Amino acid sequence: MKKALLCCFAIILAMWVAVSPAIALSPDKPGLLPTFYDVPDDLVPGEPGSIIKLESVDAPENARAWRVVYRSQKASGDPVAVSGLIIAPKSPSLGSKLPVVSWAHGTVGGARYCAPSNVPNPVTDFVGYPSFNSTVPNDYGIPGLSTFIKAKYVVVASDYQGLGAGEKHEYAVGLSQARNALDIVKAAQTVTPAGKKVALLGWSQGGLAAVTAGENASYAPDLDIVGIAALAPANPASFVIPEIAGQSTGGPRIGRLILLNTAYTWAYPDLHLSDVFTETGMEAAKAAARQCIQQLSVTGDTAEAQNDKPDMTKPADPSVLFKPTNANLHAWVAKFAENAIGRHLFQSPVLVMQGTADDIIPAASTDLYVKDACKFRAPIRYIKYKAKNHRTLLPAAEDDFTTWIAKRFDNIAAPSNCPDGEIQ
Structure with a gap:
């Protein structure tokens, strides 16, 4: 009887493997990466932001969403295929051009299958790992997504070059990830009512990407970057300062x-x-x-x-x-x-958020960025969250960054408190 049950189970499993769409897998990452993320080399060159592949994915009831592969560039200027998510509210006003929030995620790894879009039901509010709510061993989702969709914003989330599509993820090379986060906005403009007003929201590695995007706004002159919200942004300038780098434990x-x-x-x-x-x-x-x-x-x-x-x-x-x-x-x-932030002229207002108990991106690293950036006199608001660490910072700061972004889209002047900031 046991042999018969095992035999039947094997047959059922074989049938599931044969019909499951998840088994359309990339040959270099069997069992981990769908072939959706594979792009032939001859399809990679093209206009940054143009779409190579698009497929619908599940979304909250009041939204539509797609997994996308689009064209972008590395910091070197070489063309690259990049994957990510595009999310739009349902029933926008006729003829409206909606504001766009571009989410730049934190560290997930260097393998292609680590892409945040490559999980079941990726269109969700942020789910961190480790967490009792997580179903995969990586962070995924977007902080503030429900609020942004309710406010009728288009939301985009790049996986970054080399995660999902492409090869050799250029981790903490800020300009590569910055270009990826800007080009996905252009991709969204072809399938949603996304307009030109853009706010970038980034955390950790993504904070570096978001700030770098603001400092290199000339890369996307057709976009109006109204603000940068950076949560504990990585700052490569601090990697070589022993008294700061040593605090990252x-x-x-x-x-x-x-x-x-x-x-x-x-x-x-x-x-x-x-x-x-x-x-x-x-x-x-x-x-x-x-x-x-x-x-x-x-x-x-x-x-x-x-x-x-x-x-x-x-x-x-x-x-x-x-x-x-x-x-x-x-x-x-x-x-x-070369990848340091806060050392380049920029125009967009910035909201910087940092936990005082962060032992991954130390507060001293973010202090250094703010001190450098304040010399350019663009509006910078710096908030330190008492006793918050790298992960508890996200929920603690959510009301602040969603409200701050909404005010930038409403053309309200941004506050500044350079360079020491405030503690909450």
Whole structure:
């Protein structure tokens, strides 16, 4: 009887595999990435923001949504296919041009299947990982989505180049992600009543993307960037300041370091894996293209177990992965400086939000950005949230950033409190 049941189960499973749309999978990531995200090389060149692929996805009752692959550019100017989400409210006023919120997500990893749009029911308010509400081992969803849809905004969310579509995600290369976050607005204009008014909302890695987009608004001259709302934005200028970088101890720290160093070698030919990684670290760097951030961090934390007699009673030793000195340090510092935020002229008002207890993006890193950016005298409002960490910042700040964005769309003058900000 047991054999018969197992036989029947095997037949049913085989039938499900044969008919399930999820089994139309990319050959390089079997079981993890649908072929929707695959784009032939000859289809990649084209006008930034033009659509390559589009498919409907489930959305809240008062909205419509699509998963999209569109054309964009890397920081280098090379064309690239990028995936993401486009969400529009139902029944907009006839002939209306709706404001657009472009959400820029935080760190999810370097593998293509880590894309936030590549989850069941991706069109939702933010669901973090780890969380009792999460169904996948990564963050997905959009903070404030319900509020934005109720306000009749179009919402877009880029996965960024190399996550979903494309290869070799240029993690923390701000201009790459900034261009991706702007070009998806252009894509939305072809399928929704999206207008030219745009607010960018970003968190962590996405905060870097959002701020960089505001500092490089000339890339998309047809868009009116009315404001940038940045939650704990990553600031590469702080990566080389030991007293700030040393405060970044929380979350999947080892995974972030592996991904950051690997991704910069993908983006910049003059940087090399051998500059920073040991032989074991080189294997971890390979994993950066195959794993999402939580798994990559566990991989890094347990790297010492590859030794013949590892001492598993001790914390992970970074020296297993990283060399004590970098013979090419000047080139690396130059690239981090190139991606620093707050050092470029910009016009759009900025809302900066930072938790005082953040041990992933330290408050000192964001202080540095605000201090630099305030020198350009554009309106900057800086809010520090007492005792909030990298993740509790999002719900704590939601009323503030949704209200601030609404006022920018209503053409209300933005407040400024440079450089010290306020504590809530």
